[in-house]
Amino acid sequence: MRPESGVRLMLVTDRLTTPYSGMLPGHVAGFYDRDEMHIDLARLAHATGTSLVHAPATGVDRGSRQVLFADRPPLAYDTLSLDVGITPDVSAIAGADRNALLVKPISTFLERLEAAETEGIPRRIAIVGGGAAGVELACALRARFGTTPAIAILTAAPLVSTLNGGVRRRLEKALARLGIDVVRDFRAASLHGSRVTAADGQVHEAGLVLVSTAARAPGWLTATGLPTTPDGFLRIGPTLQVEGEEAIFAVGDCATRTDEPREKAGVFAVRQGPVLADNLLRKARGEPLRRHHAQRTFLVILSTGDGRAIAGKGRWLAVEGSWVWRWKDWIDRRFMARFSGA
């Protein structure tokens, strides 16, 4: 909103609205309507004097400095910033790509959930993956569908294993209160029809199966020839530039700070924003770039879909209650207001 003279901004996006994942479980649970949890990119572009290119990027030609598309001419750039998120990696679960409702990409999750619902509310729902997203969605689906369907989380690793013991204990109690089963040591290997089979032969039947497990970087990033980690994420340094590339920045889930690796979470993407914006401007002005320092611990708030939430930070902090949900709601609404007031 503070235009720099001589600098033209272009936003390339495959969608005209983008969801804020922090509010996605709250939307599934019925606390927010669709508009409240989406950023209207056309409006944002208009308010910030940005040209909007509505098309999925399919490649980057670094030599000629162009972003490539399947159905439109290339777009020239002087400086490029990539922030294209992640895509699900269900290669370890045979049949999941056809039979499961994949949580990622979240930009299309809601449409796919609503399409699945048109066939009626299933009597049994399974969520494969016991990370924060899988657990929050299980709780949100309980709120959405009421007490009728049996809901189970199928998980190979311990539930929310990256969070501290206090959060994990509170979450276990919340799941018991909500009647959500946890099937442990379940490494899903295949999904055919309504039958989820684990690597050790355990079988779980469910009419609707959501998969919220591993994710990987979009495949086309590897084809750009830019340096990537073995799992395909763009390698970036402290200035948020792709390693060895002056003109290309990358942030968010699609990028990995090789010197300060962190888990993939929106909080890191959001915190990179101000340094990215500053560095893009500095680059245009020919000034030295700033270094970004990723924090080590961060606040996690998990909503349980019943007007309560559990918060944790670092090794010790773990609190719970309806006030924690109101706190999360305040943080999330305040974040979205920055984009909707434009």
Ligand SMILES: Cc1cc2nc3c(=O)[nH]c(=O)nc-3n(C[C@H](O)[C@H](O)[C@H](O)COP(=O)(O)OP(=O)(O)OC[C@H]3O[C@@H](n4cnc5c(N)ncnc54)[C@H](O)[C@@H]3O)c2cc1C
């Ligand atoms: C259910 C759920 C709940 C979550 N809750 C939290 C939370 O509470 N806190 C937290 O820190 N993290 C949370 N996360 C993680 C968080 O969603 C991600 O870490 C965050 O969205 C990453 O931001 P990003 O900008 O890198 O990617 P994204 O938010 O995925 O944005 C990428 C954007 O790029 C667009 N795009 C993709 N490919 C192309 C292309 N080829 N051309 C043009 N545009 C393209 C997409 O449409 C999208 O708009 C949650 C995740 C899930 C699934």
